[in-house]
Structure formats: C-alpha cells, structure tokens
Amino acid sequence: MSGETLVHRYRAIWISDIHLGTRGCKAEHLLDFLKHTDSDTLYLVGDIVDGWRLKKSWYCPQAHNDVVQKLLRKARKGTRVIYVPGNHDEMLRDYTDMVFGGVTLQDEAIHVTADGRQLWITHGDQFDAVVRYARWLAYLGDWAYNTVQAVNYWFNTVRRLLGFRYWSLSKFLKHRVKNAVQYISKFEEVVAEEARKRGVDGVVCGHIHHAEMRDFDGVLYCNDGDWVESCTALVEHRNGELEILNWAEVRQLSLALR
Numbered sequence: 001m002s003g004e005t006l007v008h009r010y011r012a013i014w015i016s017d018i019h020l021g022t023r024g025c026k027a028e029h030l031l032d033f034l035k036h037t038d039s040d041t042l043y044l045v046g047d048i049v050d051g052w053r054l055k056k057s058w059y060c061p062q063a064h065n066d067v068v069q070k071l072l073r074k075a076r077k078g079t080r081v082i083y084v085p086g087n088h089d090e091m092l093r094d095y096t097d098m099v100f101g102g103v104t105l106q107d108e109a110i111h112v113t114a115d116g117r118q119l120w121i122t123h124g125d126q127f128d129a130v131v132r133y134a135r136w137l138a139y140l141g142d143w144a145y146n147t148v149q150a151v152n153y154w155f156n157t158v159r160r161l162l163g164f165r166y167w168s169l170s171k172f173l174k175h176r177v178k179n180a181v182q183y184i185s186k187f188e189e190v191v192a193e194e195a196r197k198r199g200v201d202g203v204v205c206g207h208i209h210h211a212e213m214r215d216f217d218g219v220l221y222c223n224d225g226d227w228v229e230s231c232t233a234l235v236e237h238r239n240g241e242l243e244i245l246n247w248a249e250v251r252q253l254s255l256a257l258r
Helices: 027-036 051-056 062-076 090-095 129-133 135-161 169-176 178-197
Strands: 008-015 037-044 080-083 103-105 109-112 118-121 202-205 212-216 219-223 232-236 242-246
Touching: 008 027, 027 037, 027 062, 037 062, 037 109, 037 232, 062 080, 062 103, 178 202, 178 212, 178 219, 212 242, 219 242
Parallel strands: 008 037, 037 080, 080 103, 118 202, 202 219
Antiparallel strands: 008 232, 109 118, 212 219, 232 242
C-alpha cells in the first residue's frame, strides 16, 4: 500500500563483513536492507566493526552510527541478535557469552533450520592460514584491499559521470588472479571439512567477501558475502529454505554509493 514499507519476514538472517569504520562500507544499503527485512533471529557473522581500521584513524559518519542503532533497536523489539566476532572485531572475543544491549556475543553458534538441519556459525578467519600464521601479511593485505577500494571509488566516480554502470575493480582482481581464486576454493573446502568433523549438516561463515552456497559431499557451505562490494545476506525462509539475497540487485541500488 502507498506510504507503507514492505517488510520481508524471514526465520533467520545472516550478515557479515560490514566493516563499519571504513569508507568502503555500504552503510546506506545496509540500512535499507534492515528497514525492509525482519527475522526471528539475526546473526552478525563477524567483521561488523573494523577495529583494525579504527585503530589507525577514526571514521564514523552518521550512516554507520545509524546501522548500530538499527541493530540495537531490532534487539529491543524482540529479534534474537547473535554476534559472532571476526578478525577485524576480534577485541569482542574477550566478551563472549555476554549480552550488550540485547545482543549476545558468542564465539560460534549452532542454528537449527525449520527442516531440522544443524548449521555451524563461524566467521571463518581461524581457517585462514594468512591470518593465523602470518599476521603481518594479513595487515598488508588489508592495506592493499583498502587501497584498491579507494582507487575503485574514484574510478567508478568517473564511470558514473560518463554514464557507465558500476564495475568492481577489487572483485575483478579477486576472481581473475589465480592465487586468489585458489585461496577462495581452499578456504571453502577447509571450512566445509571442519563442519563435517563437527557432525553438522552445514556451515555459515563470512570472512572472504564472497557470497556462495555449495554442497561439499553432503555438507552445505554457505557464505553470506559482505557489505563492502556485493551487499549480500543469507536468509532462511519459514520452510527452512536458504537463499542468498543480493540486496543491491533486489533494490536496484548503485554500488558506487559511499
């Protein structure tokens, strides 16, 4: 109806890799998503706040603060909000099993779908060899990623002025460079294998900014993507069906928005 906000209701929603505190964060798009969706349970699967970046320079525009307030408001109104920290917000891992503003911090979680499947929830950075064993390289990679994002922004500003559509330089590089493709594939295999060892039916993670839903010999691997490049989320419908939503496509939002 005219004047009303259409809200899509789900049994569960998973979002990760928002990276609040960075210029690449698509906070406006996420606010639009949070406004038009609701769920019984909302999982925040790590890297919600980018502590690495905020240690270097403080960046917190109004839209980023609005995201935090919107998440807290959902918790106050009855949504079960579970926050599983990642490597960029690892400082919160010292407070697992505590509740802040209605948001429960957990190192990991188990979600049971409406059709009875057990899904293990983890950010996934513990299965990233670079993060675990070469932290300096992880920081270097973070710097390189943010540099590419900055170049990507100005590149797309020019493209927009010339009438061209948004084109992600970082996504292009990640999917064209052989080592990056191998890294993604290996990460998915390792995480799925760990889920198998734990005796669950599947896993939901984030970390690599690559939305995906695949079956690895009977183990369901789900990655909810990110809110820097793709603006994606994983949702569970009332019947237990899982779906990856590309919110920018659903709402026809420009990814060039900062």
